Amino acid sequence: MKTLTEDAFAAAERYLELHARLVDRLRFAHAFLGAPGELVRNAVAAxxxxxxxxxxxxxxxxxxxxxxxxxxxxxxxxxxxxxxxxxxxxxxxxxxxxxxxxxxxxxxxxxxxxxxxxxxxxxxxxxxxxxxxxxxxxxxxxxxxxxxxxxxxxxxxxxxxxxxxxxxxxxxxxxxxxxxxxxxxxxxxxxxxxxxxxxxxxxxxxAALDPDAPGHVHSPVDLAPRPDAMARRLFSDDELNLHLDRVIDAQGGDGGWAPNFELWTPVVAHEWGGYLTLARLRTLQAYGRIEQ
Structure with missing residues (x-):
């Protein structure tokens, strides 16, 4: 069972700092650094x-x-x-x-x-x-x-x-x-x-049970992003663990996670990248897959 190392987590944080929208940087700070949620609310209100x-x-x-x-x-x-x-x-x-x-x-x-x-x-x-x-x-x-x-x-x-x-x-x-x-x-x-x-x-x-399924597919991790999610009951421990391992493997060299769908204009690559990177980090945290 793989875990996201401290260095890999730091790389993800750096990716967010360099590329993500302000709202997603603030969401990361709230979720992982104890920043106040009011900052997120204000950014969303904009x-x-x-x-x-x-x-x-x-x-x-x-x-x-x-x-x-x-x-x-x-x-x-x-x-x-x-x-x-x-x-x-x-x-x-x-x-x-x-x-x-x-x-x-x-x-x-x-x-x-x-x-x-x-x-x-x-x-x-x-x-x-x-x-x-x-x-x-x-x-x-x-x-x-x-x-x-x-x-x-x-x-x-x-x-x-x-x-x-x-x-x-x-x-x-x-x-x-x-x-x-x-x-x-x-x-x-x-x-x-x-x-x-x-x-x-x-x-x-x-859900695409094959972790190597090509194209714009959704994995068991997408349906069950937390262990207390209703969809967690749809999949075995082995199936979830395999896909969580693949999430860790899918981290890019820049520290982020990239979408598996069409990027039709350049700006959305990092806007979706920041949103998805935060989602992946929160899922890995929920399943205890981030090294402390």
Whole structure:
């Protein structure tokens, strides 16, 4: 079983100092150096528009300033465990989500307004009135529940997620991670466990068990980034340990971890690199794989 050495950790920290966005450097300082979470909250707030939504490339492949649902999701991940239930930034985001919700309560994958912004080629809206989608409604709702937020949008959004999950059987990797984020955090634990058991074979199949699988795949570590994650039960100790070893092996010579998806413009290489490097460090820490 491999561990990230002190020198390798120092190299990752240097990579973040040299290449990562301010918000991810502050997130690293909060997670590993005891820096106050308020600094992270302030940095995330800089991405929030006056309408309450988030833009300005908080999701690096959405380069425009306009608010998008995926921006709200990224913001919620960044302040997870930091923002309080009555945090004005979160409540304003909920107001924006409510204003852009479909009739069934969720929000679309991307709004048509994205056509006015620079973006990666895969960010295309599904028509002029796109339907709600589990990605990103499910993780947004789940994270808001975890924060303890009370807002009128959250009830209909949660019901949309339950209905959409009940109607699904075959699951891709992105939807699997969205569903797991929701099921881990939604208050109705009995219903969440029942859906997890029903879908566990499909959720497991969404992960690439071969650590050498090429292309843009998601590993068991992506679905279960912490040992207390719901998806941890989908994989054996040997499977998780193999993929954690590969995470350590995948550290680049510059100290960071690189994305396995298309980098369509140069700036996103390090913006995603910083985000992913911090995620890898937090996972290795959670599994006790960093030398102390």
């Amino acid at each position: 991405y929030q528009n006056l309408d309450g939504g988030f833009g300005h490339a908080i999701e690096p492949d959405l380069r425009g300033s306009g608010s998008q649902p995926q921006g709200a999701e990224i913001a919620l991940w960044m302040v997870e465990g930091i923002a309080a239930a009555d945090e004005p930034m979160l409540l304003r985001a909920c107001d924006w989500l409510e204003a852009h919700a479909t009739e069934d309560g969720g929000v679309p994958w991307v709004l048509p307004s994205v056509l006015d912004d620079e973006r990666a080629p895969w960010w295309q809206p599904q028509g002029e009135k796109p339907p709600a989608a589990l990605n990103p409604t499910a993780p947004i709702a789940g994270l808001l529940h975890a924060h303890g937020v009370d807002h009128p949008w959250l009830g209909p959004a949660t019901e949309f997620c339950w209905q959409a999950i009940a109607g699904i059987s075959e699951i891709g990797a992105y939807d699997a991670m969205c569903i797991l984020t929701f099921l881990e955090r939604v208050p109705d634990r009995e219903r969440a466990e029942a859906e997890f058991q029903r879908l566990r074979a499909s959720l497991r199949d969404a």
